Amino acid sequence: MELTALGLLVLGLLLAEPVSRALSAAHWPARDPVGALLFWQAVGLAGGLALLGSGVVYGLAPLGPTLSDAVPNAVDALAEGELGLRLGLTHVLALLAALALALRLVGVLVAVTVRTLRARRRHRDLLDLLGTPWPAAPGARVLDHPVPVAYCLPGLRSRLVLSAGVLDALDPPGVRAVLAHERTHLRERHDLVVLPFVAWGATAPFVRGMVCAQLAVAALIEMRADDVAASRVEPAQLTGALRAMGGAAPAAALSSFTDALDRRLHRIAAPPPPLPLGVRVFVRLAALALVAVPTAALLLS
Structure with a gap:
């Protein structure tokens, strides 16, 4: 079990740092945003399983030849108050490290989720108070503000928001492009991604x-929404709408925002060729295999 634990630890560390860094700098995700998002989710899930599993497998190694044997023995030893006696110091530290990491991961996820849901609820209440339903786009609300702004508020009671400035600055195809972009975020629940x-x-x-x-991942969900919007209207109409929206950014906006917008505009105007079908299938199979590796290691260790 010690070798399995070492392998899981190495896999988790690789996925958390060099693999994530390299994947974020790769060019192929822009040619297959959906596949890249699936692969990123596999990286996150496999990395978490590997890091947590390495501590558990190593920590319980003295209690049995496999994890399925060690876990019941650990439960019995814990009930008898002898768990610490049957494990060495390094094994106890490994279990405590796995527990601390699990609590940290779950705690941060819960805190972020709760904070996000509360902010959305307050925002939704304000929108219902200040926004005006727009009959031309069911589910959309218009804010009386001259700056062109459009966004979506996801959730069970989602909202799609446009400012009056959008309707003044854009022609009907541009408005349709903006709506298609934001509705893609809502329909595909990019907030959960x-x-x-x-x-x-x-x-x-x-x-x-x-x-x-x-x-x-944040950049990829924008690419995905851009691709859907570009399939509903002419690409030039979408880029024109994005320019109008981006032009409303404050003068103090970070240069990274402008750089990201320029990259999006260039990708829409000159879309990269999609990955060959075989490569796209391979990406999805690789994502599945990536999750299967630590899962199988934990089940078979």
Whole structure:
């Protein structure tokens, strides 16, 4: 079991740092945002399983040749008050480290989720008070504000929001492009896709790879929404709408925002060729295999 624990630890560390950093800098995800999002989710899930599993497997190694044998023995030893006596110091420390990591991951995820849900509820209440339903787009609300702004508020009672400035600045195709983009976020629940990575990045902000994962996933969901919107209207209409929206950014906006918008505009105007079908299938199979590796190691160790 010690070798299995070592392998899981190495896998988890690789996924958390060099693999995440390299994947965030790769060019192929822009050619297959859906596949890349699936692969990122596999990286996060496999990395978490590997890091947590390594501590558990190593910590319980003295109690049995396999994890399925060691767990019942650990329960019995704990009930008898002898768990610490039957484990060495390093094994106890490994279990405590796994427990601390699990509590940290779950605690941050719960805290981020609760904070997000509360903010959405307050925001939704304000929108219902200040926004005006727009009959031309069921479910959309218009805010009386001259700056062109559009966004969605996801959740069970989602909201799609446009400012009056959007309707003044954009022609009907541009408005349709904006609506298609935001509705893609709502329909595909991109908020749930990005939320674990927000928590992951907050869990260990000193690990650059985990922060890169959060930024890369956020960029990919925008690519995906852009692709859907570009399939509903002419790409030029979408880029024109994004320019109008981006032009409303404050002068103090970070240069990274402008750089990200420029990259999106260039990708819409000159879309990269999609990955060949065989490669897209391989990406999805690789994501499945990546999750299967630590799962199988834990079940068979």
